[in-house]
Amino acid sequence: MADQAQIVSSARMAGSLEQALPKLNAMARLESAENEGVRVLLRDLQNALPTIQAEPERPGIMVTSRDKTSSLLQTFLAQQAPKTGKVDSAPAGALEAKFDSNDILGWFGSFFTWWKKIKPHPWVAGDPQPAEFPDVARIALMADWGTGLYGAPHCAASIQADKAGYYMVMHQGDVYYSGTDDEMRSRFLNLWPKVDGALSRGLNGNHEMYTGGDAYFGTALKSFGQPASYFALQNKNWLLACLDTAYADHDLAGDQAAWLTTLIQQAGDRKVVLFSHHQPYSLLDVQGPKLVAKLQQHLAAGRISAWYWGHEHRCVLYDAHETFRLLGRCIGHAGFPEFRKTDWGPAPAQPVWHRLDKTADSPGGFVLDGRNDYITGHETEYGPHGYVTLEFDNDQMTEFVHQADGTVIELPKAV
Numbered sequence: 295m296a297d298q299a300q301i302v303s304s305a306r307m308a309g310s311l312e313q314a315l316p317k318l319n320a321m322a323r324l325e326s327a328e329n330e331g332v333r334v335l336l337r338d339l340q341n342a343l344p345t346i347q348a349e350p351e352r353p354g355i356m357v358t359s360r361d362k363t364s365s366l367l368q369t370f371l372a373q374q375a376p377k378t379g380k381v382d383s384a385p386a387g388a389l390e391a392k393f394d395s396n397d398i399l400g401w402f403g404s405f406f407t408w409w410k411k412i413k414p415h416p417w418v419a420g421d422p423q424p425a426e427f428p429d430v431a432r433i434a435l436m437a438d439w440g441t442g443l444y445g446a447p448h449c450a451a452s453i454q455a456d457k458a459g460y461y462m463v464m465h466q467g468d469v470y471y472s473g474t475d476d477e478m479r480s481r482f483l484n485l486w487p488k489v490d491g492a493l494s495r496g497l498n499g500n501h502e503m504y505t506g507g508d509a510y511f512g513t514a515l516k517s518f519g520q521p522a523s524y525f526a527l528q529n530k531n532w533l534l535a536c537l538d539t540a541y542a543d544h545d546l547a548g549d550q551a552a553w554l555t556t557l558i559q560q561a562g563d564r565k566v567v568l569f570s571h572h573q574p575y576s577l578l579d580v581q582g583p584k585l586v587a588k589l590q591q592h593l594a595a596g597r598i599s600a601w602y603w604g605h606e607h608r609c610v611l612y613d614a615h616e617t618f619r620l621l622g623r624c625i626g627h628a629g630f631p632e633f634r635k636t637d638w639g640p641a642p643a644q645p646v647w648h649r650l651d652k653t654a655d656s657p658g659g660f661v662l663d664g665r666n667d668y669i670t671g672h673e674t675e676y677g678p679h680g681y682v683t684l685e686f687d688n689d690q691m692t693e694f695v696h697q698a699d700g701t702v703i704e705l706p707k708a709v
Contacts, residue, residue: 299388299442299481300372300381301356302471304349306393307367311343313395318402331410338363354384355631355672356441358471362504366412368471369505370405371398385670386443415507417541417548424526424533424557428686431461431529434487435682437571437604438499439628440469442481444668445679445698446629452700453681454487460683462527463492466604467499467540467571469510470630478502478509483517494518495525498540499571499604507541524550526557531689533557533564539572545584554589558597565599566592567691573603573624575656577610593618600691607632608677609695611706612659613652623682623693627662631669631676641665641674645697647706660706668698 315336322332342364349357358365375381375391384390434453439446453463469482486494496518502510511523523538535554541547558566574582574589592598596619604626612622634641638648645664652658664678680703683694695703 299356299386300376300391301354301384301388301443302368302371302391303351303353304346304357304359305351306391307364307371308343308346308349310393310395310398311339311346311367314398314402315340315343317395317399332406335363335406335409339367342367350633352631352672354388354390355669355676356388356443356470357631358501360500362472365470365472365501365504366409367405369474369477370401370408372471373476374401374404385672386668388443412506414503414541415511418511418522419548420522420524420550420553421526422553422556424528424535427461427527427529427534429529429531429688431686432458433684433686434460434463434489435466435569435602435625435684436464436628437466437602438468438607438626438630439465439681440473440477440482440499440501441629442485444629444631445666446481447485448668448698449628449679449681449696450485450487452696452698454489456489456700460489460492462495463487463489464495464536464569465497466569466602466625467497468501468604468626468630469499469514470501472504473499473502473507473509474505475509475513478513482514495520495536497536497569497571498523498538500540500543503540503543524548524553528557528561528564529686531564532686532691533561533566535566535568537568537570539570539582539585544572544582546588551588554592558592565689565691566597568598568601570601570603572605573622574601575612575615575622576606576624577612577650577653577656577659578608578661579606581655593620596620602682604628609662609680609682610650610659611647611695613657613708615657622657622659625682625695627677627679628681629679631666631672633675634663634677638663645678645703649706660708662695662703 380392381389527534598620600621607630609627610624647660666676679698
């Protein structure tokens with residue numbers, strides 16, 4: 295049982311928390327001022343409740359929000375419920391935690407003790423110079439893959455079975471629910487594809503930072519032999535800059551902006567490709583103004599050829615940006631379930647590309663649509679999972695979008 299992925303229903307958490315909070319607040323008012331931390335946590339939970347309530351109910355399916363406190367509570371409930379046998383079977387081999395308001399009341403003290411110990415991991419400065427990589431090389435990319443469920447293990451198995459091999463396999467952030475050491479091992483490292491001779495690399499995600507990034511920096515990076523959360527690779531024709539946009543949420547912490555400026559100044563006529571967890575712009579989600587502001591000089595000068603990111607749980611191929619001229623790619627569809635939009639019509643049997651028109655904030659593009667056969671009983675409700683391969687051949691870079699089983703999906707003609 296302990297080895298099975300635990301999921302927590304947003305509706306169950308919202309209902310139980312809503313019933314428990316008045317009693318917890320009443321108890322807190324009776325406490326002394328020494329327990330100010332309890333009141334801070336209760337305030338955070340109260341503030342998180344509308345976000346939890348707004349999540350669509352997905353019976354038996356993993357769901358989470360971009361909220362630190364609610365994600366931490368999901369992690370905690372997923373750990374506690376199996377200890378008391380309060381779990382039911384769910385699709386894809388998961389177990390769904392069962393609990394009520396009385397459980398939250400009884401477990402709150404332990405949750406508070408854990409919560410108050412969470413502190414940000416110290417920032418780690420990266421190598422000031424890029425490492426060399428071959429002029430002919432293959433790279434596999436997955437983002438938002440750390441569920442341990444649905445298409446995620448199938449993506450890993452397909453990458454591992456690819457006989458052509460890879461120079462590097464990289465994850466672009468998010469291990470759910472909040473990147474604890476247990477989650478990092480069971481949902482990430484234990485399933486990571488083993489590719490002979492390949493570098494393993496991982497970028498930081500917002501969910502890893504909900505627990506301060508300790509397991510990301512101390513467990514994942516150590517396992518990968520990766521010195522820092524940002525790094526660069528270059529060969530004769532390409533500079534690949536991999537950024538940490540999560541230590542400071544949707545921003546660049548530390549010296550990364552200056553570091554990238556130096557690398558670009560030294561790059562000569564190499565084409566520059568960025569990789570991150572968060573997006574600079576989006577057709578289906580929020581924008582990234584802090585990232586754009588930090589990198590404005592390079593974007594405006596047209597020095598960034600392409601940018602690959604996750605965070606959104608879809609695959610979107612953007613048109614060239616009218617001002618920046620870069621090609622943007624959202625590839626956050628490696629393992630987290632994302633609802634299909636109903637106005638796209640019935641789920642097609644095979645993956646297809648839907649055209650999305652440009653907005654004031656974002657270029658237009660194509661979003662991948664289809665059924666997800668890895669979510670048993672809900673196959674037509676969720677979009678497909680998969681990953682991306684980049685092939686470098688001297689001055690050429692070719693991208694391939696794969697289904698989770700490794701099948702290559704034909705790209706839309708206009709891309």
